[in-house]
Each structure stands twice: as C-alpha cells, then as structure tokens.
Amino acid sequence: MEPRAFSAFSFWLALILAGLLGIHITGSFVRSQKNHTLIFTKENAIRNCSCSVDIRDCDYCLANLMCNCKTVLPSTIEKTTYKSHLTIWFTDTSVLEMLLNFTKVWDLKLSFCGTTPLPTEYLAIWGLRKLRVNKVKGRFPEQSVIIHSSNNNENEDLLAVHNKDRQMLAYISFLDTSLFNGYSLLKSYSVDNVSSITEHFPSLLYSDVFSTSDNKSYVVTFIY
Template identity: 55%
Template sequence: MNRLLKEKQEHTGPHRWGMALPSIHCLLLMGALGIFVLDCFTKGQKNSTLIFTKENTIRNCSCSADIRDCDYTLANLMCSCKTVLPFAVQRTSYNGHLTIWFTDSSVLGRLLNFTLVQDLKLSLCSSNTLPTEYLAICGLKRLRISTEAKFAFQEQSLLIHSGGDSDSQGMATWSHKGWQTCMYISFLDVALFNRDSSLKSYSIENIVSIANDLPDFSYFKAFPMPNNKSYVVTVIY
C-alpha cells in the first residue's frame, strides 16, 4: 500500500509542477506587456506647463491634460505643481505649450519678458482693468488669450508666424547674465484684455535697434541685444 502511494506521488508530482510553470510564465509575460504598454502611453503623453498666480504666490505645474481655465482646485488635483516665490522666478525656455492664469499683470513681466515661448495662452482670471504694459516675448508662433465674460471664458487665437525646424536657428536664444535675447520678438500690450476687439498684429523686419527704430519701446534698451543682428518685431494689439 505504501509502495502504491509513493508511486502515485512520484507520478503526480511532476504533472502538478508542469501545470504551475505555464502560469508563472503567463504572469511574467503579462507583467512585461503591462510595463511596455504603460511606457508607450507615458511617452505618448505630452505634458504642458501651467503657471498660475494667485494671492502673491506662483504655482508652476506640469499637466498631462488640458485644465479648464482658472480652475485652481482641478489644477492642483490633476497636475504636478510646486510653489515658486516671486523673487525666485528664473527665466527659462518653453518648447511646448505654456498657459498662464493671472489676476493682474504684476508678475507677467517677470515670467515672460525675453523668455522663449512658442505657443502661449494667457487667461485673465478676474475682472480687473489692466494698465498699458508691454511684454517682450521671444520666438512666439501662436498666442491665445482667454478672458472672463458673464461667467464664461471667451478665447481668441492668433497665428503670428509659422515655421518648422528651419526657424530654429532664427529663434535661437543667447544667454546674457540671466537674460535671453532672440531674433523674433513679439511685443504684447496686456491692456488688450480690456477691449472687446479681436486680436491683431503687424510685423516689422530688419530692426537693428529697438530703442532707435521703435522709440515707443525704448525702455527695453536696458535688455541685452547681440550686436550686428537684425530682428523681426511683431506688435500684438
């Protein structure tokens, strides 16, 4: 009897392990496929940068999806955000989409002046009247603005110029003591948020000196400009 039980165990043992091994392989295969799919999904997502200013604080966020204008709670929930002190703002470049929510123009110059931004959206999250104040933005291709009107947001879009990789050299920036300079400069008057008229722009080529050729923007002469260079200046109004 004992000999028969032993023979049965010897017979069923390998069969039992033979059934378990495919299950382990399947789990490993499924895990590998899951990692692959997640990696492809993550690489396919293009995060955009959202910066919003509220109550003397600046929040810099990376978002994988569009957030409804001025929905601060949703932005803090859905995006990866960090608080930046106003005096600690550093000038940088934005190759992707940049959205800025603001309630007044006090920090816009700090965030945008002579910063490389190709695709910019500005959303005014208040009914404040803004003063005439110009922003000088490098390499701007597309601008969108959104303003609050009767509990809804009205958005306008303006294509300033188009171009692919061939423009990369013309838009290249040179760093100078923390500032950036570039060959394509857009001047935007934030007071346009006070008006109901549609966005307009005009461009001037071969500007050698902003201070001399465009005296209305002479206060930008303090910003560094490379010598022996000409600029394409776009005025947005």
C-alpha cells in the first residue's frame, strides 16, 4: 500500500474508532444519569420528583430546582411498584404509611427531616432488597442494610422472585419507625420458609391480611 493511501486509511480508521469511543462514552453517561424517584412533603403538600442527580437530604429548595417535581394530592396516591431507587424525605409516620405500606420497593432510602420523635409503628414493604436510613437531618452517619439480593432482571415480579419446591417465594419486610429516634445501629433479621404469617406471628400487625395459600412461602424480615 502506498504511503499516501496508507495515511488516508489510517485517518478513516481513527475516525471510526473515535466515533465508536464517543458512542460508548455517551452511552455510559446516559446510564450514569438514570433518574431516580424522590418523594417529600412540604407545607402539607406531597411532591413527587424525578431526579438525575443526588440531592442533599431535606434540601427542599434544591430538589425543586434540580429535579422535575409535581405536587400530588394524598387522595390520588395509588399503590405502585418502584423498580429503581426510591428516596423519601418525611417528618411523620403518616406519610410513610401512605406511601410505603404494602408497596413494592426494591431499593429504598428514608431520610427523617423532622424534630418530633416518632411513635413505634410497623410498615409492611414487599420485595425490599436494600434499605438506607438517614436520621435526624443527617446528624448521624447514614446506615444501610441488605435484605436480600437477586441476580434476576428488573422485570421480575417482586412477589414471586423465583419458584422453590413449587412454592411461590415472597419477600415481606416489617419496618419499625421508631428506629429514627436518636442514634442506634440499624439491624434486621429474617425468618425463612414461613408458610403462614398468621400462624407464625399471630400478634403481628397486619398478619390477618396475608393469604394462607399452600403454594406460597414467605421470607419475613424485621428491620429495627
């Protein structure tokens, strides 16, 4: 190949490689900018936001500025599934109960932005894999706990993670809201192969709402 032809070939090859590299970098950037959901209450209103960047806990002004937010009426809130990261800023347990009780959430962060101690209440959350908590406006270090992990894709059913011995395996976590009062280590423990929550935990709140079907096995996790 003549030198001039070789130089032209090298030039076009460099352009092609640069283009492929640019596509790769752009794709990586887009993936890194994947939106997550932020929900918070302010002045008796609930704001549901889609954020492409992390927002400092309880910084309402910054959230309204940097995220795409809309006001949601409590009467219009419906149970949904959060397959991506969900962050909730809250000041009382009523909002948490409204947003989380028997809701399907995989990756959850809860930040307490209030000052009044919270009562001991239990919230039931389906399919929770990872929980992060930030107490008392960030005065204490953020803590996290892994409930369970899964290698399945994001389109799986949260209530039927996989079949085990022909039984439907369902994950349910009970969160004690009093864990946000002061500093204490975030703890959890799980009980596997629970065929009937009503029989295993008769005094547990909500136990009467669970199905007693023979083809379902629960993994019950307590977070406190």
